[in-house]
Amino acid sequence: MPDRRQHRGSHPQDRGLFDLDAAPALLRATGDLNWLLTRGYASASALKLVGDRYALNARQRLAVARCACGEEDATRRQQHQVQTQDLAQQELWIDGYNVLTSLEAALSGGVILHAHDGCFRDMASMHGSYRKVAETIPAIQILGTLMAEWNVAVCRWLLDQPVSNSGRLKTMLREISEERGWNWEIDLVPDPDPVLIGSDQIVASADSQILNQAERWFNLARVAIDARVPDAWIVDLSGEGVERTSET
Template structure:
């Protein structure tokens, strides 16, 4: 076991720990929603709003993750399904998205709840995935979700070009075999496109996937409620 966590960055408590900063971010999200709903581009909107509220880079990152237009929010809500709809179904998981989000959450990093009800963090894969102390627990949480909702099958989809994607595939398959879980792990060159086009039900908090998928399930919200997870949560509205 290594000693890596996916926790807070130095300075995150200053950016997200004070009520004054959160109030500022909530106003910024409100402004972003206004601009996006009027078809302003996301990058231009976030720069405009970021300048107005004097936001730092990581605050702008959180702002972008939490924001959506009214049309996007409605569209995503219409496609969202409940836990009771999952019995005997197959779900496709946006692998790195869900895994890293759970690792961050378990590391007590700041997690942001956006206008669409999805949770997002400030971590990411930059060409390489590194296993952390919370990886095993994250996989176990997905297993609890799988068993409690009585899914027929769960398919993890990972980015093939990301270094170590083959290694995490092996770890998950070994775990599934040991625990007799009907899981598959697939490596795709373009996982976003694959999930949007080929999966009936997906689990992801990626905005583009949510906008283009057929149906989706909010697995992070489910796990927070069901497993009563301790979350360093910031509601951005």
Template sequence: MKRGCNMGEVVRRGYVPSDSKEFNEAALQILNNAGEDLYYLLNRNYKIKGASTLIGNHYMLSERQRLALVRAISSQADLEIRKMKECQSPIEEVNIDGFNTIITLEVALSESLLVKGMDGTIRDLAGLRGTYRLIDKTRIAIQYLLETLEEKGIKKAHIFLDAPVSNSGRLKQLILEMSEAYPLEVRVEVINEVDAVLSGLKGVVSSDAIILNKCESWINLNASIIEEKIPSSWCIDFCN
């Protein structure tokens, strides 16, 4: 199987026309202030849903702006948990949250909005909701994932895909076909409880906050791929 090549419908994954206005320079100043307030409330044990609603109403934020804050802002306690579990030395085996990883890379390749959270992970605002289709960015996303695994010396990759999501079988087949061109042992499983399984594993590749809090250890692979291979991506940084 040749490395690279494109396929699928031409789509800008995660693109919303109003983002250019809702996340312009003036809006980002408001969002930064809102983020500081949300961080304050989370550190005083407010639940994220209630706190984000309170802050969103106060600053009159749109739904997309509120979602960006929820994806980006974490309590200090959660940040410390994730930092403690983040792999700092090379590892040879990873367990990958398949849709979480590939969709974020597709969004990056589409130059649609991403947010870099306080924990250093990069998250999209696309939302899966049970539907997925392969697009023209899918192959290059998989290519970048496999290339990065090889470059980092990873020998085994276990990729988990959510069974209830449409086209999970087609994505599995494509990943396996493309992986034949790389010196990696790649397994792909389509299962019902991806989050629950990953929450009990080590060497996890995901940006899902709940998984990161529960898993044994994790690697911030998405950020590495996007920052090294997709410099044209549009990412708002809440990390600093």
């Protein structure tokens, strides 16, 4: 069946899965998973243990997994993160789908997860194919406008070549940047992750593997959502100011 979605919005069950009644269990589950990961437990088995304990369904478990990380990883990510003022006259390499889909989801009212490492992550899944939605062009324009305000010298977008419709998105990004006079480069690569990890430039992503290895990274999706989507649906599982109260 063809994908006819017009928005990168929430799943039909999300209002119940991530409402105020569900939030305390999700926050405790994320805290417990952080604790287990910090102590070297394997992520898959730790997630199953926590998910079973709090009777989480598959989508809630996915959210907890995307928000949790061990303290060593959290500290490393914080130490290598740069701020908005550090972008002036610098190159910024963007993990294209990772950043764009989060902003699209925020604009369409989808769940945005505030993770333990401070990143905002979405619940979208492309399954090897990208489809333009109503929020795609507004999201691109928001990102471009912000980067122009920050005086980013060059923006290099990296898109996954194997993902269907990457070529169309590349054309869209190029046309918008040329129309607005933005200095953008858009590349299709087999896998952006190793390119971003090995770059000596600032990278923009919320991908955990990239953040664990990149020398400098910028929290672009979160900054853009905070600045331009004030009514975004944020589910805060960061655990900031909350201590874990139970042993697993």
